[in-house]
Amino acid sequence: MAFTKKTVRDIDVDGKRVLMRVDFNVPLKDGVVTDDTRVRAAIPTISYLKEHNAKIILMSHLGRPKGDGPEPALSLKPAADKLAELTGYEVKFVDDTYGEKAAEAVAALEPGDILVLENVRFDKREKKNDPEIAKTLASYGDIFVLDAFGTAHRAQGSVVGPAEYLPAVAGFLLEKEVDTLTGIFAEPERPFVAIVGGSKVSSKIGVLDHLIDSADTLIIGGGMAYTFFLAQGMSVGNSLKEEDWVERAGEMLKKAEEKGVKILLPIDNRVADHFGEDAVPEVVASDAIPDDREGMDIGPETEKLYADAIAGAKTVFWNGPMGVFEFDNFAHGTQAVAEAVAANEGCTSIIGGGDSVAAVNKFNLADKMSWISTGGGASMELVEGKALPGVEALNDAE
Numbered sequence: 001m002a003f004t005k006k007t008v009r010d011i012d013v014d015g016k017r018v019l020m021r022v023d024f025n026v027p028l029k030d031g032v033v034t035d036d037t038r039v040r041a042a043i044p045t046i047s048y049l050k051e052h053n054a055k056i057i058l059m060s061h062l063g064r065p066k067g068d069g070p071e072p073a074l075s076l077k078p079a080a081d082k083l084a085e086l087t088g089y090e091v092k093f094v095d096d097t098y099g100e101k102a103a104e105a106v107a108a109l110e111p112g113d114i115l116v117l118e119n120v121r122f123d124k125r126e127k128k129n130d131p132e133i134a135k136t137l138a139s140y141g142d143i144f145v146l147d148a149f150g151t152a153h154r155a156q157g158s159v160v161g162p163a164e165y166l167p168a169v170a171g172f173l174l175e176k177e178v179d180t181l182t183g184i185f186a187e188p189e190r191p192f193v194a195i196v197g198g199s200k201v202s203s204k205i206g207v208l209d210h211l212i213d214s215a216d217t218l219i220i221g222g223g224m225a226y227t228f229f230l231a232q233g234m235s236v237g238n239s240l241k242e243e244d245w246v247e248r249a250g251e252m253l254k255k256a257e258e259k260g261v262k263i264l265l266p267i268d269n270r271v272a273d274h275f276g277e278d279a280v281p282e283v284v285a286s287d288a289i290p291d292d293r294e295g296m297d298i299g300p301e302t303e304k305l306y307a308d309a310i311a312g313a314k315t316v317f318w319n320g321p322m323g324v325f326e327f328d329n330f331a332h333g334t335q336a337v338a339e340a341v342a343a344n345e346g347c348t349s350i351i352g353g354g355d356s357v358a359a360v361n362k363f364n365l366a367d368k369m370s371w372i373s374t375g376g377g378a379s380m381e382l383v384e385g386k387a388l389p390g391v392e393a394l395n396d397a398e
C-alpha cells in the first residue's frame, strides 16, 4: 500500500523552522540510554533536514511522568546527548517545553541547528491534547513533521496538535514503518505465525482477537499465558494473571478452535519461588504449577514446540517477550524464540515493541530480522487494521 500522506520530500524546508515530533521514549539506566534504536531510527530525517538548511526543533515524551512538572529522571537530555554522540552533530537542549525559555531557544536557532525540547509530558495538557499546548508548540515552527511512529497511535498534543496550525508532513521513519507494516499485514505470506507475549492480556486482547482472524498459528507466551491456563481450568500458583479476562481468554480459545487457527500455549514453564534476579528456575509442566511458585519463563519443551512452528512460517510478527528476559535466569525462552525467528531465513520477520526489540538487541539478533519496528502499540494497531491518529492528521499527498 502506498503511503498517502505528504512527506518531508514534498515541502521546502530551506531556512524554515521545522518542528518535529520524534519518539525518543528510550530505556534509561542511571541517566544513560540503554537501547538507542529509536534515536538511531530518527537520524535519516534529522540529517535530511539539516542538509536542507532547516532549523530543527525536536520534541518527544519519555516514559509516563505524572504531568505536574519536571521529573529529572525522565528528562530528554540523555536522549539529546545520544543523538549528538551518534551523529557527531551539535545538539542543543533546553530544559523547558512550553515556556519563554523554550521560545527563546527556538528564536536563537540558525539554519542547520538542532534543538531538543524537554519532555512534552511534564505538563498534563499534552496527554489531554489541550489546544493551548498545540498552539504553543505550533508557534515554534513553520512546518510540522511527524516521525514518531512509536507514538503515532496516541492522539496527544504534540502528536496531532501542531497539524491543525501548520503544514504537516511525515518523516522517513513514519513513512517506512507504515508502508512496510501495512504492506506485510495486508496480505501476509502464509503460514503467518504471530507470537504474542509480555505481561498484559487486557491491553493486547484486541490484537489477539484480530490475530485469530488473520494468523494461521498464534503463539502465546510470557505472563499473559497464565490467564489462558486459568481459562483451561489449570492452576497457576502465584503467576501473573488477570482474573477479569479469564472468560474472554476462554472465548478466544474456542473461537480459534472453530476457525481452525492453532493456538500454542506453553506446555512447560520455568517457575520460581519469588520474583527476582536471584530466583532459581525450576521446570514444571503447565498442569503442575505448585501453589507457591510463579511462572517466569516458558520451559525447554515449549521452546522446541515454538521453534518448530516458527521454522515453518513465511511471515512472523512478534510482540512481547516469552518471560522475564531482564533476568538472565529467565531469558532463555525469549532467546530461543528470537533464535528460531533468526534461523528462518526465508521468512519475513517483524519485531514490534520496546521490550521485544530490546530483547532481540540483547541477543545480537536484530540484523537477522526483516523489520524491527520502533512501535509496539502502534504496530499492533496496524496489524489490527486501525488508522493511526498521528498519520491521519497529516496533509494528504497530491
Ligand SMILES: Nc1ncnc2c1ncn2[C@@H]1O[C@H](COP(=O)(O)OP(=O)(O)O)[C@@H](O)[C@H]1O
Pocket (backbone or CB within 6 Å): 197, 198, 199, 200, 221, 222, 223, 224, 240, 295, 296, 297, 319, 320, 321, 322, 323, 324, 325, 326, 352, 353, 354, 355, 356, 376, 377
Ligand atoms: N511470566 C512473566 N511474569 C511476569 N512478567 C513477565 C513474564 N513474562 C514476561 N514478563 C514481562 O513482560 C514485560 C513486557 O510486557 P509488555 O509491556 O506487555 O510487552 P511490550 O512492551 O513488548 O509490549 C517485560 O518486562 C517482562 O519482564
Ligand SMILES: O=C(OP(=O)(O)O)[C@H](O)COP(=O)(O)O
Pocket (backbone or CB within 6 Å): 023, 025, 063, 064, 150, 151, 154, 353, 354, 355, 374, 375, 376, 377, 378
Ligand atoms: O514506547 C511506546 O510504546 P510501545 O511500548 O508500545 O512501543 C511509545 O513511546 C508510546 O508510549 P506510551 O505507551 O507511554 O504512550
